[in-house]
Amino acid sequence: MTTEESAAPTLLGLPEMPASVYPAEVRARLDPDAQQLIERYPQSRSALLPLLHLVQAEEGFVSRTGIRYCAERLGLTTAEVTAVATFYTMYRRRPAGEYHVGVCTNTLCAVLGGDQIFAELQQHLGIGNNETTEDGRVSLEHIECNAACDYAPVVMVNWEFFDDQTPESAKQLVDELRAGRGGEVRPTRGARLCGFKETARILAGFPDPRPGAVDESGAGGAPSLAGLRLARGETLPGRSAGTRVVAPRRNPPLDSSPGDAANPATTPGAHDAEPPAQTAAADPAHPAGPVNGSVRQPQEDDQEGAAE
The missing domain is CATH 3.40.30.10 (Glutaredoxin)
Incomplete structure (x- = not known):
């Protein structure tokens, strides 16, 4: 652990201090893991995200030393690494708690x-x-x-x-x-x-050491699947026996029938209990749609425009 966390933070949340290098014993621990991550990708710079998690697992946050280490291992500039480390919020710029x-x-x-x-x-x-x-x-x-x-x-x-x-x-x-x-x-x-450091190492892509972790799913349960079950017309838990939930009625395709295309006002919306009233009935002084089933043709507009 470096002494960087005691320095005053900058606007980016990183301590205002020249980047040092990891001690030899830390590099001896990090280098094999870093190499393993880098070898997973055809382009070494693609390993930047897991490598940032790796240095976060070492210090509990992404320090300037960690940024310099990532840059050296991947042949990037510290500015390039900093741009990524300060963009994703899962990378801490200050020491995290356990x-x-x-x-x-x-x-x-x-x-x-x-x-x-x-x-x-x-x-x-x-x-x-x-x-x-x-x-x-x-x-x-x-x-x-x-x-x-x-x-x-x-x-x-x-x-x-x-x-x-x-x-x-x-x-x-x-x-x-x-x-x-x-x-x-x-x-x-x-x-x-x-712990937070152990979590960061798992996020870097190393095996999860927790017993049974692979079998303990964090996926959504019954509430997550309620909408899907409703769409299938299934019964949700807690409803009376024999009650079947029907999916909402959807609008038919536009070309479902000549009648629908000729008079769209007769087609109910997805959430309408009854067909909507014709525009003329809702506002007789300003009709804006088909009235009495008639559709105004473009030719009529052209003729009126010519007459004016």
Whole structure:
């Protein structure tokens, strides 16, 4: 670990300090792993994303030393590596806690309580966004959508899901993490928790060492599949026996029949219970569509224009 984290951060979130190099013992550990990652790609620069995860697994964030290491291994400039490291939010520019807590504050999670959860966690932990508690246990970040809207509001710890959270359950969660009981905390779905550095190594593309992790799916459950089941006309759990849900009625193709093409006002919309009223009936003074089944022909417009 370098001393970079003690330096004042720049606008990019990286410490304002010349990049040093990793000590020999660190390079001896990193070099074989880095080479393994690079050899997976026909172009070495394609290994940049996993290589950034690798240096993050070493220090708990992407430091200037890590950026210099990636640049040297891939034949890139430090500016090129920095551009990538500061674009993707999963790469931390400050040291992360052992457990990095992300609160989704995107639209659905926010309106269902995500904003309140994030605000109360900041107050409860005494830290702000992208900051870490003094004991180094927990860091906090508001994050964008993690494709778990059907379980909103969602909190993630080292990118494992904790669904249907409340301010109280979220505060209890971080208290258990700070008390050293992270190994006992089980996500709603997915594998058991591991530390942030261990998670970064897994994201770099190395085997997941957690027992049963491959078999513990983090995919969506019944709420994720509800729409598909409804579209198939299946019955959802909790409905009375024998009740069959029918998919919404769709508009027929435009060329389904001559009658539809001649009088589109008789074609119900996807969400209309009854065919919409003709335009003339809705606003007789300003008809803007077919009236009484007649369709104005372009020739009539041309003739009127010529007469004027």
